[in-house]
Amino acid sequence: MLLIVLVSISFVPLLDLFHPGIPLGHDTPDHVARIASFYASLREGILVPRWAGNLNWGYGHPILMFLYPLPSYVASFFHALGFSFVDSTKLVFAVSYIASLLAMYLFASTAWGALPGSLAAVLYGFAPYRFVDLYVRGAIGEHVAFIFPPLIAWGLLKESWGRQSDATAGFAVGLGIAGLLLSHNAVSLMMLPFLLLYGGYLFFFEAKDRLGFFVRGWWFAVIGFFVSAFFWMPAFLEGKYTLRDIVTKGDFASRFVPWQSFIWSPWNWGGGNEFTKEIGISGLLVVGLSIVLIVHPRTDTLRKKLLLVVLAVLFGILLMMTSVSSPLWNAITILQKFQFPWRFLSVAVFILSVLGGIAVSSLPKKYTLGFVVVILFVSIVTTIPMWHAKQYSPKDEKIFDLPYPGTTDTGESSPIWSIRFMEHFPRAPAEVISGNANIAPGSRKSTQHSYVINAKTKTRIMENTLYFPGWNIDIDGSRLNSTEVQYQDPDYRGLMTFWIEPGQHSVMVSFTDTKLRTRANQVSLVGLLFFVLTWCWVRMFPKVIVGVKRRRT
Known part of the structure; x- marks a missing residue:
């Protein structure tokens, strides 16, 4: 009953999103x-x-x-x-808002009971900053990120109890960490230390089986970091190029x-x-x-x-x-x-x-x-003016x-x-900046641009795309090396320029993964493999999780 009331209440601040437009x-x-x-x-x-x-x-x-x-x-x-x-x-904003309240209710009701859980969920969903994110800033990443801290906390809490039936809690930790990292860069870095602190509290004061809790907790956390590595590894390590x-x-x-x-x-x-x-x-x-x-x-x-x-x-x-x-x-x-x-x-x-x-x-x-x-009444009454956008x-x-x-x-x-x-x-996808040539654009996708260029003299071409590591230029199937593609000319800052010899040439400009991005993708695939293998292990051997036997309770 409380859950139905909570879901119903959470819909009300979202009604303004039915207004047409952005x-x-x-x-x-x-x-x-x-x-x-x-x-x-x-x-x-x-x-x-x-x-x-x-x-x-x-x-x-x-x-x-x-x-x-x-x-x-x-x-x-x-x-x-x-x-x-x-x-x-709009649907992402709405669904994530409701999901965040439900996640907090799940955690808090598990920890302290249904009524405290309801209060915690209302506080979580009706804090003024939530409506700042929703209707003032339009901060979609932060808004989605609110789903995962209580989900991770719930998983840690259930894992600390060490019960055989709570195997899914570990997956909540792993997928919650992955979801948090994929939702917002800064918020994930802010939240994770406090979730680690909560895990430490559970380890010292609540865990039935400390060794099992420690091993399982870190195992699923590693899975979460691995699964999301395709994003956070390049985002962190290639930021130096921005x-x-x-x-x-x-x-x-x-x-x-x-x-x-x-x-x-x-x-x-x-x-x-x-x-x-x-x-x-x-x-x-x-x-x-x-x-x-x-x-x-x-x-x-x-x-x-x-x-x-x-x-x-x-x-x-x-x-x-x-x-x-x-x-x-x-x-x-x-x-x-x-x-x-x-x-x-x-x-x-x-x-x-x-x-x-x-x-x-x-x-x-x-x-x-x-x-x-009282909290429910005050939360609703005091935030009603916040439940709408300035305009659409x-x-x-x-x-x-x-x-x-x-x-x-x-x-x-x-x-x-x-x-x-x-x-x-840009005036055109590609331009002649020196020499004499005709450029016939071919197919153009997000990461692939093709041209047929008929150069009457040695010609310098400017591809009107900003260079970033991963962009390559192939002329007649032969890839230009890093010295042949210029992108730091002060007259064409950041844009790719290259020379082409007289004659008709097929040119392909493509964006591919660097070695780092490829490794990051591979780490994520390993994380998914760990996830599947762990799931299969749990299904086959429910009394043993990640090699640690659970205590009977």
């Missing part, structure tokens, strides 16, 4: 264009799209290699079913949050420094209840310690978003890659929901239902088949040898 969040229109480019590659048979051929004014862009593919895969699935790109994007560290350098310094903004800040659709950062009235009530329980003499001592630790973690997360933490941001370079300190609100929402579940489960039973009802823009689907005048990011994924953004559409 919700004009900060990034929503760009996400639709990126998804369309992603789908175009899938339609061409490219299972792991890495190059967005239509973006950046038609010059192409490697953004698909660096930004979370899971939302694009899901949206592409919806589009293949017949939904428009706009509606497919403007990422240049564009985002020092960005965090102007994005710190004043303490009072966590208590109250007005709802609006402004930019990163303007939109609300408050944890919500419900969140404040949970913090207040936790403090009361900590100081109350009748609260169980272990519960007091647990509440105190989680409250301290929450305070530490909020601290990381304020200027007090500036020395840490300056000293730890990986923090700077998060760009915005307020991104830690994603972690704060998760921790606050966990705190709510623990706090309510620590109340005397006669007060539990009343407090849950109708879009003709045909525009997503055409070159898009933007990179769909702030330029951080642009090749380091190019300018941050191209500024106009």
Whole structure:
């Protein structure tokens, strides 16, 4: 019954998405264009799209290699079913929102019971920052990422019990980690340390079989990292070829949050420094209840310690978003890659929901239902103004088949040898910049461009595609070496140029995987193999998981 009520409630804030057109969040229109480019590659048979051929004014862009593919895969699935790109994007937002509430309910109800689970789910879904992601920022990756932390936590909790019937919990850990890594780069790096901390707590204080829990936990975690390696390995290691560290350098310094903004800040659709950062009235009530329980003499001592630790973690997360933490941001370079300190609100929402579940489960039973009802009422009433976009823009689907005048990011994924953004559409797919030749364009796909070039003299050709490692040029079946393809000419920054001898020639320009990307794909295949073999092992030998016999309970 509680689950039905929870699902019903979760639909209400999504009703605004039925409005026709694109919700004009900060990034929503760009996400639709990126998804369309992603789908175009899938339609061409490219299972792991890495190059967005239509973006950046038609010059192409490697953004698909660096930004979370899971939302694009899901949206592409919806589009293949017949939904428009706009509606497919909306469906990803809607489905992931409901799924995140259900995932938190699954974890919290397993840990503390149905009523605390319901409260934790409501806190998780109705935190103001969730509606910032949904209707203000249009942050589809962060929005999808909210599904996986509670799913991973549930898997770890069930694994710590060491029961034979809980074998699927391990797969929740593995697939949850893979899903988190494929949903959002920064959020996954923020969340994983806290999930590791939770795993450590379970190991020392809850696990029935510590050795078994340790082995199984790490085994499934490795599977998760392996399965998602096709994305995170190139995204991390080939980022050095982009403007990422240049564009985002020092960005965090102007994005710190004043303490009072966590208590109250007005709802609006402004930019990163303007939109609300408050944890919500419900969140404040949970913090207040936790403090009361900590100081109350009748609260169980272990519960007091647990509440105190989680409250301290929450305070530490909020601290990381304020200027007090500036020395840490300056000293730890990986923090700077998060760009915005307020991104830690994603972690704060998760921790606050966990705190709510623990706090309510620590109340005397006669007060539990009343407090849950109060939180539910306050969460709904105080967030109603947040349940809609500022406005919607109708879009003709045909525009997503055409070159898009933007990179769909702030330029951080642009090749380091190019300018941050191209500024106009190319006159032609390829041009003569020196000499005399006729160019007859052939087939053109996202990652393959063919031409027949009849050169009357030795001619220099410019392919109007940005160079990035993996692009190759073949003339009459013979591949040009790295010195024969130029892409750092200051007059044609980032664009590929090459010379061609007199005569008629067949030219193929193609984007292929580098050795690193090939290795990353192979690691993911190994991860999938491990997943299948582990599944078969569990089915054949249910009493033994990853070589560790389970205790009888």
